[in-house]
Amino acid sequence: MRFVANRFRTVAVAAIAAVTVVTGVVTGLGPAPSVASSHREAPLVAADPQIDSTDLYAFVSPDKPDTVTLVTAWIPFEEPAGGPNFYWFAPGVNYDVNVDNNGDARPDIIFRWVFTNHYRNKNTFLYNTGVVNHLTDHTLNFFQTYDLYRIDVGKGQSTLVNDAIVAPSDVGDASMPNYPGLSDEAIVPGTGCGKCLSWAGQSDDPFFLDLRVFDLLYGANFSEAGHDTLTGFNVNSFALQIPSKLVVGKNSPIIGVWTTASRHSVRIERPNGTQSFYGPFVQVSRLGMPLVNEVIIPVGKKDRFSASRPVNDAQFLPYVVDPEVPHLINAIYGVPIPDCDGNPNDGNIDRSCDLVKVFLTGVPGLNMPPNVRPSEELRLNTSIPPCLPPNCTPNRLGVIGGDNAGYPNGRRLADDVIDITLQVAEGFLLGQQTGLGDGVDANDKPFLSAFPYLAYPTSGSVAGPHGPLHMR
Amino acid sequence: MDIGGIQPQAGSLHARPAGGLRGAAKVAAIVGLSVVLFALGAVGLWKHGGAVPASQPIEARSASLPDPVVVRSGSLAELISGLQARARALPKDWDALASLGLAYVQEARISADPTYYPKAQATLQRSLQLNGATNFNALVGMAALASARHDFAGALAWGHRAEALNPDNGNVHDVIGDSLIELGRYPEAFTELQKAVDTKPNVSSLARASYADELQGDVRGAIGIMQLAFQSAGNAQDRAWTLNQLGDLSFNSGRLAQAEASYRQAIQTDPAFVPPHAGLARVRAARGETGEAIRDFQWVVDRYPLPEYVIALGDLYRWTGQVQAAARQYGLVHAEEQLFRANGVNMDLEVALFDADHRVDLAAGLAAAQAEWSRRQSIHVADALAWELFANGRPAEALRYANLALRLGMRNALFFFHRGMIERSLGMKTAARRDLAQALSINPNFSLLWSKEAVRLLARMGGAP
Numbered sequence: 037m038r039f040v041a042n043r044f045r046t047v048a049v050a051a052i053a054a055v056t057v058v059t060g061v062v063t064g065l066g067p068a069p070s071v072a073s074s075h076r077e078a079p080l081v082a083a084d085p086q087i088d089s090t091d092l093y094a095f096v097s098p099d100k101p102d103t104v105t106l107v108t109a110w111i112p113f114e115e116p117a118g119g120p121n122f123y124w125f126a127p128g129v130n131y132d133v134n135v136d137n138n139g140d141a142r143p144d145i146i147f148r149w150v151f152t153n154h155y156r157n158k159n160t161f162l163y164n165t166g167v168v169n170h171l172t173d174h175t176l177n178f179f180q181t182y183d184l185y186r187i188d189v190g191k192g193q194s195t196l197v198n199d200a201i202v203a204p205s206d207v208g209d210a211s212m213p214n215y216p217g218l219s220d221e222a223i224v225p226g227t228g229c230g231k232c233l234s235w236a237g238q239s240d241d242p243f244f245l246d247l248r249v250f251d252l253l254y255g256a257n258f259s260e261a262g263h264d265t266l267t268g269f270n271v272n273s274f275a276l277q278i279p280s281k282l283v284v285g286k287n288s289p290i291i292g293v294w295t296t297a298s299r300h301s302v303r304i305e306r307p308n309g310t311q312s313f314y315g316p317f318v319q320v321s322r323l324g325m326p327l328v329n330e331v332i333i334p335v336g337k338k339d340r341f342s343a344s345r346p347v348n349d350a351q352f353l354p355y356v357v358d359p360e361v362p363h364l365i366n367a368i369y370g371v372p373i374p375d376c377d378g379n380p381n382d383g384n385i386d387r388s389c390d391l392v393k394v395f396l397t398g399v400p401g402l403n404m405p406p407n408v409r410p411s412e413e414l415r416l417n418t419s420i421p422p423c424l425p426p427n428c429t430p431n432r433l434g435v436i437g438g439d440n441a442g443y444p445n446g447r448r449l450a451d452d453v454i455d456i457t458l459q460v461a462e463g464f465l466l467g468q469q470t471g472l473g474d475g476v477d478a479n480d481k482p483f484l485s486a487f488p489y490l491a492y493p494t495s496g497s498v499a500g501p502h503g504p505l506h507m508r
Numbered sequence: 509m510d511i512g513g514i515q516p517q518a519g520s521l522h523a524r525p526a527g528g529l530r531g532a533a534k535v536a537a538i539v540g541l542s543v544v545l546f547a548l549g550a551v552g553l554w555k556h557g558g559a560v561p562a563s564q565p566i567e568a569r570s571a572s573l574p575d576p577v578v579v580r581s582g583s584l585a586e587l588i589s590g591l592q593a594r595a596r597a598l599p600k601d602w603d604a605l606a607s608l609g610l611a612y613v614q615e616a617r618i619s620a621d622p623t624y625y626p627k628a629q630a631t632l633q634r635s636l637q638l639n640g641a642t643n644f645n646a647l648v649g650m651a652a653l654a655s656a657r658h659d660f661a662g663a664l665a666w667g668h669r670a671e672a673l674n675p676d677n678g679n680v681h682d683v684i685g686d687s688l689i690e691l692g693r694y695p696e697a698f699t700e701l702q703k704a705v706d707t708k709p710n711v712s713s714l715a716r717a718s719y720a721d722e723l724q725g726d727v728r729g730a731i732g733i734m735q736l737a738f739q740s741a742g743n744a745q746d747r748a749w750t751l752n753q754l755g756d757l758s759f760n761s762g763r764l765a766q767a768e769a770s771y772r773q774a775i776q777t778d779p780a781f782v783p784p785h786a787g788l789a790r791v792r793a794a795r796g797e798t799g800e801a802i803r804d805f806q807w808v809v810d811r812y813p814l815p816e817y818v819i820a821l822g823d824l825y826r827w828t829g830q831v832q833a834a835a836r837q838y839g840l841v842h843a844e845e846q847l848f849r850a851n852g853v854n855m856d857l858e859v860a861l862f863d864a865d866h867r868v869d870l871a872a873g874l875a876a877a878q879a880e881w882s883r884r885q886s887i888h889v890a891d892a893l894a895w896e897l898f899a900n901g902r903p904a905e906a907l908r909y910a911n912l913a914l915r916l917g918m919r920n921a922l923f924f925f926h927r928g929m930i931e932r933s934l935g936m937k938t939a940a941r942r943d944l945a946q947a948l949s950i951n952p953n954f955s956l957l958w959s960k961e962a963v964r965l966l967a968r969m970g971g972a973p
Contacts, residue, residue, distance in 0.1 A: 071896065077655070077656065078682075078712060078715040078716055078719065078749075079711055079712050079744060079746050080610075080652060080679055080683065080712050081679075081712050084708075084710045084711075084740075084742050085742045085743075086740075096928050123894070126734075126739065126740065128739060161773070249959075251598055251601075300709060300710045301709045302705055302717050302736065304698050304705070304721060305716050305720065305721045305729050311730060313729065313733075315705070316706075318706060318708070320708055320710070334642070335603075335644075336674045337674075337676075339674060339676035339677045340676040343676060354714050459854070
């Protein structure tokens with residue numbers, strides 16, 4: 037969630053001033069012309085939405101419990117209205133979901149999505165030239181395809197999906213009168229992966245929260261929380277459903293998952309002229325557990341975290357052992373700072389007994405693999421069955437709500453990770469129950485009951501899609 | 509109505525039409541300029557006063573083009589008002605203040621209104637007062653501000669302070685690389701820009717890597733990398749900027765058709781972005797459509813009164829014998845220079861080149877170029893100093909700097925033309941013929957003022973050696 041800090045800021049701004057969300061210029065300089073031809077001022081952008089992974093989900097599929105579903109979301113704050121607006125994955129980028137199935141903090145399997153742009157009519161840059169009923173209609177002028185690879189690290193690579201079409205942005209009802217049908221057409225079976233299914237396209241942003249909880253960092257309080265800030269915003273997502281037996285290791289049903297995006301560097305011309313054009317692929321984003329880069333990693337280390345690998349996570353250990361948020365909440369609300377030795381006033385906070393387990397090793401007896409090397413991954417025990425009524429009542433608070441099929445054992449779409457994270461950070465596992473939360477308990481749109489489970493995006497035809505707070 | 513392309517004429521379709529909020533900012537900028545020009549005694553020179561004529565964008569007049577479809581991205585004015593509201597609601601939000609300061613720097617560039625620079629400075633300083641310990645974004649903002657004011661040594665110092673806080677941030681290396689380039693410290697600059705693109709390959713670092721190739725004479729590499737920057741751009745504004753750069757790279761290497769295609773695509777991508785309109789005006793001038801070029805440049809200058817566009821318009825008037833109209837535009841250049849200077853922008857280099865080209869204030873121009881050379885030894889400053897020395901009748905000294913301007917191997921037609929003229933006056937006929945021919949082979953339309961002169965002089969000397 038490399039740039040989610042920007043996303044938080046952006047929408048907070050939008051909420052206050054009722055302005056259009058701006059991704060791309062928020063914390064940086066946009067393109068600028070030169071004041072004089074000799075001094076060229078290039079863009080200076082901090083936000084890079086196409087490689088900004090907003091969320092990662094990994095869960096045992098509720099309707100197919102012998103499979104796991106992996107979902108990632110990208111490009112925060114896709115504005116549906118006022119368009120036609122359309123969004124696409126960055127071509128030439130390696131979008132990876134990494135799986136560590138033996139707890140050694142290194143990827144054993146990499147699922148890699150690579151996208152390509154196409155224009156059916158090369159004489160126009162229009163998105164669509166008429167009504168689109170099917171993905172293959174010639175009226176869908178611009179579209180993307182993708183290949184999905186499975187890389188067994190050190191062993192080999194296979195192609196699971198070849199040239200599948202990405203479900204388009206929902207530019208509006210007149211252009212796309214049956215958008216759900218279009219989106220469903222993008223669900224394709226993979227080859228060589230059992231009964232696996234793949235999908236990529238636009239969806240509703242599945243994350244739900246009141247972003248203003250983060251204003252805490254600047255001296256605000258929780259009094260106004262309760263509105264899902266992401267109401268009416270879309271994201272681009274892709275998802276894979278694959279038999280669990282094809283991703284787990286030999287010795288454990290527990291997998292650790294994280295997503296990364298990598299882009300080609302280039303070689304700048306040098307006087308000897310020997311350099312090749314392309315440089316190596318450089319990792320530009322990383323996301324495993326939600327909120328880690330927002331709540332745990334300090335501001336000056338976020339860039340380092342985005343470029344880092346789990347195997348080197350020992351460098352971030354101090355921020356997990358003594359995170360900043362409990363200190364801020366203590367200062368404003370007087371909630372005691374949790375401490376494993378029960379004595380926060382001895383000048384030494386140590387959360388090795390709870391936060392380190394939740395964020396770095398997995399919880400023993402739940403989702404900690406044998407011989408684990410501490411590292412930040414979203415850890416899922418695939419042997420824990422999905423929580424389905426009538427035998428089990430799903431709880432938005434997951435494990436701390438008594439529902440072991442949810443976060444932090446993997447992450448389901450409906451898990452309320454803001455409330456869980458706040459309550460765990462405030463010492464829930466140490467017996468300190470605060471009930472803290474942002475007042476938003478569910479997504480503004482219901483999730484679907486079948487793969488890819490994500491809600492359909494908000495249509496470009498919807499006027500005022502973001503709810504009353506944004507119109508203030 | 510949402511069917512892309514099946515739309516009424518441009519304008520109603522866009523979240524931010526050319527005459528929208530950004531246009532309003534433009535009005536404010538132009539009004540501001542007019543006030544200053546009054547104060548400077550330049551009354552009457554500003555043709556349109558405070559009013560922006562309600563004409564359509566240049567491309568909207570052409571019925572043959574399809575309506576542009578843009579990915580919506582909010583305007584900078586909206587961003588600024590949002591950040592201002594946030595700063596009022598949460599006055600301790602140092603990060604929002606850093607973003608606001610950066611946004612002011614950007615607004616100054618986009619609106620050509622330098623009065624945003626003092627605002628940016630105050631805002632960034634407030635952000636740093638709230639958090640001076642970990643606030644690298646504000647330090648990057650200070651670097652960008654110093655750079656925009658052409659204080660490149662200052663920009664470098666701010667950049668290094670930001671780097672000490674967060675060496676893993678790509679923008680830190682971008683701003684350090686920018687400063688080193690403008691200071692003429694090229695080997696260090698290219699190392700820094702390599703670091704930038706290896707830290708975070710994105711539109712910012714790729715655009716700079718492209719420039720590094722261009723400076724070293726690798727135009728193909730520069731175009732290839734700028735195409736990657738285009739692919740990496742996350743919004744319409746950045747895409748339009750990279751397309752405009754591709755247009756400039758093509759124009760400057762004599763590829764008129766490719767330049768036109770890139771400028772047109774840039775305009776389709778972000779109709780409110782003015783520079784590609786100026787690019788198209790240059791293409792028209794190069795094709796001999798001088799009347800249309802004047803009309804288009806006037807349209808550009810009305811919206812975007814940057815000195816380089818005002819000069820171009822003046823040059824076009826002069827080329828067509830409209831001496832009075834040319835003089836009006838030239839008069840504006842010095843008025844603008846004073847406005848920029850009053851807001852902390854150093855304009856020595858630009859003034860020197862203008863003065864030498866137009867044979868005005870030669871002594872002052874030379875002094876300005878020498879002052880700039882004492883601060884920084886870039887190839888562009890070397891070229892300006894050479895041209896000023898030549899204009900002041902000191903060609904022997906000029907040659908030394910003309911050679912320095914070409915030390916990186918940049919395929920800059922104007923640099924070759926300047927050196928050719930200097931060599932000619934020194935009686936170095938073969939060298940002069942070679943350099944004038946080189947200038948014309950790189951780009952036969954390298955200058956509104958000088959291209960035809962180069963052709964004439966070269967022919968008189970017997971053509972290319």
